[in-house]
Amino acid sequence: MASQGRLYGIGIGPGDTQLLTLKSVEVLNSVDVIFTPRSAPKRNSIARKIIEPALKGKAQIIELTFPMTKDKGELESHWSTAAAEVAGILREGKNAAFVTLGDPFFYSTYIYLYNKLKEEYPEADIITLPGISSAFASASAAGVPIAIGDEKLAIIPLPRDTAAIRPYLEMFDTVIILKVGEKLRGLIDVLTELGLQDNAVLVQKVSQKGSERIITGLSGLSEAELDEVGYLSTVMVKKNM
Amino acid sequence: MASQGRLYGIGIGPGDTQLLTLKSVEVLNSVDVIFTPRSAPKRNSIARKIIEPALKGKAQIIELTFPMTKDKGELESHWSTAAAEVAGILREGKNAAFVTLGDPFFYSTYIYLYNKLKEEYPEADIITLPGISSAFASASAAGVPIAIGDEKLAIIPLPRDTAAIRPYLEMFDTVIILKVGEKLRGLIDVLTELGLQDNAVLVQKVSQKGSERIITGLSGLSEAELDEVGYLSTVMVKKNM
Numbered sequence: 001m002a003s004q005g006r007l008y009g010i011g012i013g014p015g016d017t018q019l020l021t022l023k024s025v026e027v028l029n030s031v032d033v034i035f036t037p038r039s040a041p042k043r044n045s046i047a048r049k050i051i052e053p054a055l056k057g058k059a060q061i062i063e064l065t066f067p068m069t070k071d072k073g074e075l076e077s078h079w080s081t082a083a084a085e086v087a088g089i090l091r092e093g094k095n096a097a098f099v100t101l102g103d104p105f106f107y108s109t110y111i112y113l114y115n116k117l118k119e120e121y122p123e124a125d126i127i128t129l130p131g132i133s134s135a136f137a138s139a140s141a142a143g144v145p146i147a148i149g150d151e152k153l154a155i156i157p158l159p160r161d162t163a164a165i166r167p168y169l170e171m172f173d174t175v176i177i178l179k180v181g182e183k184l185r186g187l188i189d190v191l192t193e194l195g196l197q198d199n200a201v202l203v204q205k206v207s208q209k210g211s212e213r214i215i216t217g218l219s220g221l222s223e224a225e226l227d228e229v230g231y232l233s234t235v236m237v238k239k240n241m
Numbered sequence: 242m243a244s245q246g247r248l249y250g251i252g253i254g255p256g257d258t259q260l261l262t263l264k265s266v267e268v269l270n271s272v273d274v275i276f277t278p279r280s281a282p283k284r285n286s287i288a289r290k291i292i293e294p295a296l297k298g299k300a301q302i303i304e305l306t307f308p309m310t311k312d313k314g315e316l317e318s319h320w321s322t323a324a325a326e327v328a329g330i331l332r333e334g335k336n337a338a339f340v341t342l343g344d345p346f347f348y349s350t351y352i353y354l355y356n357k358l359k360e361e362y363p364e365a366d367i368i369t370l371p372g373i374s375s376a377f378a379s380a381s382a383a384g385v386p387i388a389i390g391d392e393k394l395a396i397i398p399l400p401r402d403t404a405a406i407r408p409y410l411e412m413f414d415t416v417i418i419l420k421v422g423e424k425l426r427g428l429i430d431v432l433t434e435l436g437l438q439d440n441a442v443l444v445q446k447v448s449q450k451g452s453e454r455i456i457t458g459l460s461g462l463s464e465a466e467l468d469e470v471g472y473l474s475t476v477m478v479k480k481n482m
Contacts, residue, residue: 023259128381140369
């Protein structure tokens with residue numbers, strides 16, 4: 001019987017091929033199969049586009065569909081199917097990589113697959129390789145240090161009720177807010193109440209050449225900008241800025 | 242007059258050369274000068290050891306001393322000297338890199354240099370490149386996902402009064418605790434009070450080959466371990482583990 005293959009969960013960073021680590025590139029060029037996630041069967045995989053310039057090997061690329069749904073039953077069924085597909089490849093003795101934007105253990109689809117594999121195929125050999133998170137890439141792009149000394153950092157997906165973010169803004173030196181989207185207006189209202197609207201920097205589409213946009217201070221945004229710039233944005237609020 | 246050079250602040254990750262990004266390696270092999278920090282004139286630069294295997298270029302390496310002191314005056318004077326040295330190189334039209342462990346904007350010496358340059362040499366052209374933080378590398382090494390969905394993350398250097406960490410442990414799904422050191426016993430006391438001692442994973446010397454150590458659950462440590470394992474350790478506490 002062939003020995004089992006190994007799965008590498010690989011964080012490929014926020015969007016620039018050059019932000020892959022040496023280790024990730026080495027593994028991507030050594031495995032037999034690369035799994036890339038996409039959100040619908042007809043949509044291109046963003047992750048695939050990011051890694052392609054770094055590929056020299058001849059790994060087979062298999063796209064796995066992870067729908068953008070909140071229906072738990074539908075998601076569970078998709079993860080089970082994906083986990084079975086991955087486990088099947090490993091059982092053939094092949095090594096595989098699953099690529100995911102940012103860091104694999106940080107708000108990533110990979111975590112669902114990983115948990116499913118642990119649960120249903122506990123014998124699977126899995127190694128996870130860290131990647132540059134968009135939160136960190138955004139700070140570097142904006143030229144705003146995240147934290148130093150005894151400063152405290154909170155990283156929080158913006159709650160639906162934006163006011164719920166208030167205690168975190170009060171308690172922490174730095175708050176990085178993810179999943180801003182269309183709730184940007186609500187976030188600015190809370191920041192304004194706390195006098196922090198100009199202690200914020202918004203980074204949109206970080207590391208995406210030609211599309212990256214950095215806005216320091218959120219009090220001067222036009223109505224059109226308020227509608228648009230929340231998409232794929234991270235907001236970093238820093239008291240001592 | 243020669244045009245000014247550019248400074249790249251480069252995060253080189255937690256300890257493994259293979260965790261450098263492609264971009265960082267490219268820049269390190271293109272600049273004229275690489276500044277590496279060390280904590281005393283006679284101590285080796287850890288950062289230098291990490292980057293050396295990736296260097297093909299012939300950059301001059303200059304070690305800058307940043308003493309491990311809390312004396313503000315002494316630190317200020319060291320940063321001023323370092324900033325002047327860096328600014329002098331840029332003024333000669335040379336490009337330079339300053340390398341730093343982990344991510345450059347995350348609890349790093351680079352931030353002091355960066356702030357000093359911004360203050361005293363505002364004309365300096367500085368680009369910061371993100372790196373893999375030890376917090377993220379620790380999670381990958383331990384196989385413990387950091388956060389997903391609407392989970393919230395706090396990253397906090399352990400306060401001298403360890404009990405002060407209690408509200409953060411209560412409010413957050415995941416807390417990553419840095420700078421544990423000799424306060425590990427105090428931290429375990431707080432975790433035990435909250436019933437979280439087995440929801441913690443300690444990662445020591447992450448990414449350092451042969452030295453990395455992962456301890457899941459903190460209730461079974463021996464007295465000898467309690468004295469030792471806090472050093473260069475990150476503790477990740479996860480309610481839903």
